[in-house]
Amino acid sequence: MSHEIRTPLNGVVGMIELLQLTDMSPPQRRYVETATQSSQALLRLVDDILDLSRIEVGRLELERIPFHLPSLIHDVRALFADQARSKGLTLWASVPDQLNLMLIGDKHRLLQILTNLVGNALKFTSEGTITVRGAVEQEIDKAIRIRFEVSDSGIGIPANKQAMIFEAFSQVDSSMTRRYGGTGLGLSIARQLCKMMDGDIGVESVVGVGSTFWFTVVMERGEAVSAPAPVARPEPAPRPRVEPTPRPVAPIPVAAAPAAAPAFVSAASRDFQTALERGGRDSVSILLVEDNPANMRVTQALLESLGCRVTPARNGLEAVGTYRENKFDLVLMDCQMPEMDGYEATRAIRQIEGFQGRRTPIVALTAHAMEGSREASLESGMDDQLTKPLTMAALTGKLLEWLIPVDARLS
Structure with missing residues (x-):
């Protein structure tokens, strides 16, 4: 049930955050702010109900x-x-x-x-x-x-x-x-x-x-x-x-x-660029692996708004081929995909790296918030996990965590 709820929520939350990056009239901005608050409240409710249910049955x-x-x-x-x-x-x-x-x-x-x-x-x-x-x-x-x-x-x-x-x-x-x-x-x-x-x-x-x-x-x-x-x-x-x-x-x-305080997405973009400069980077290159077209559009647009160079892949098989021929700073890997899922693709990438002598951080993108999903990601060779629906705050935080030294992040 977690996957079925979170996948459509990812499109809603992401598109609302992208709207905040556009030029809007004052009434339109108020509408978007209301939609943001409502979507965040819905997400908190979903998270709380899922957590409470896991606690009650002893599965957390x-x-x-x-x-x-x-x-x-x-x-x-x-x-x-x-x-x-x-x-x-x-x-x-x-x-x-x-x-x-x-x-x-x-x-x-x-x-x-x-x-x-x-x-x-x-x-x-x-x-x-x-x-x-x-x-x-x-x-x-x-x-x-x-x-x-x-x-x-x-x-x-x-x-x-x-x-x-x-x-x-x-x-x-x-x-x-x-x-x-x-x-x-x-x-x-x-x-x-x-x-x-x-x-x-x-x-x-x-x-x-x-x-x-x-x-x-x-x-x-x-x-x-x-x-x-x-x-x-x-x-x-x-x-x-x-x-x-x-x-x-x-x-x-x-x-x-x-x-006049800017919208959070604009502030996140500015802070991310500042952290990149402190960490000695001009930009970062991301391999984004996602089979859902709406989720791909949302995540790619959020990343590009931060100044990232994004290479999209629609399934695990395409991701492995793309990774073999290119170098990336980080991989964002959806877990459930046709052709080859994210776990299998990660194992294949780690095998390639064994021959090439390099290791790139791979962060899972998953709509499964249940216990065991993180363990499955780590066992396949991934390094971390982001749970859908993605927000600019969560995405920025994870990129900084894996790409920027601590002292540059906290200066």
């Missing part, structure tokens, strides 16, 4: 992959930067040097919890500041317990309602759903994910003052990173009405916005 399994924690925090900040600017909010993120290391755990589920909490903070805050911070809570042999906090200066939550918000389909009251939207599933899923990572989640809140959502997770410790955690000097910002707990961390503010 955590991954063990290495990742750089400051890079993940940077991704969260970048994802919500434009939304914060559009509301006139200050979005801060801080990471202590002690956490400038590689961790081993489920990066994607940790990102899911953080984006849920930051998204909620933005939703319920009309002025002031949102702060994201991490800190070491406990050293456990080769593991580490990390505490994250997301503080806001929003509407706050009554004391007698704070426990219920972590139950499925629960909100403070029905008027919240009508005014702010949402399904009441996000915090319930976050609680389950925290428990699966040997942690917990909670909230401290005062009505009319703001809230601080906190959660803990246990991750395996990887290697420390030699370079210091990326830090930007803070710009003057309004004083938050909820004072954060003092911690020895350096703030990473969102830069001040221009008078």
Whole structure:
């Protein structure tokens, strides 16, 4: 069912993002913004229902992959930067040097919890500041317990309602759903994910003052990173009405916005080009393998809007032949295709590379969000996975992750 839902959604979400790149009248831009919000809400609902169903039947399994924690925090900040600017909010993120290391755990589920909490903070805050911070809570042999906090200066939550918000389909009251939207599933899923990572989640809140959502997770410790955690000097910002707990961390503010904030896709394009220059690249060459014509048009247009050189292939067999005769910086590989599927094509490409002495990152494009799809991709020789429907944010983040050094991404 995941594949059947996500494949048409990819065309809808992608085409809406491409519309944002075109010249439109003010009414047309408002229509597109409404369509964007509606499609994103639908996608969140689909994701939440699929996650909840997997949790309830015990089929959701955590991954063990290495990742750089400051890079993940940077991704969260970048994802919500434009939304914060559009509301006139200050979005801060801080990471202590002690956490400038590689961790081993489920990066994607940790990102899911953080984006849920930051998204909620933005939703319920009309002025002031949102702060994201991490800190070491406990050293456990080769593991580490990390505490994250997301503080806001929003509407706050009554004391007698704070426990219920972590139950499925629960909100403070029905008027919240009508005014702010949402399904009441996000915090319930976050609680389950925290428990699966040997942690917990909670909230401290005062009505009319703001809230601080906190959660803990246990991750395996990887290697420390030699370079210091990326830090930007803070710009003057309004004083938050909820004072954060003092911690020895350096703030990473969102830069001040221009008078008229551009659409996210335009900002993503600009940021991507800046990262390319910092990483010593003029452009990148992508082999895009996709059999669905609508998805091909969407993904190719998104990539080209970022300045990528795109070579299309309509199936795995065509992809293998094209790869044999050309050099690419990265391959985006659909998994389900006629002639030869993405898994078989990847195995063939890895065999070619064995003779040619090179290895190119291959990222799976899949509409399957169920457990096991990522494992199948990795077992075939792919390096990573993007789940449809693709968004500019997810696509840009993945390209940066595989093509640009960390220090260039976070400068």
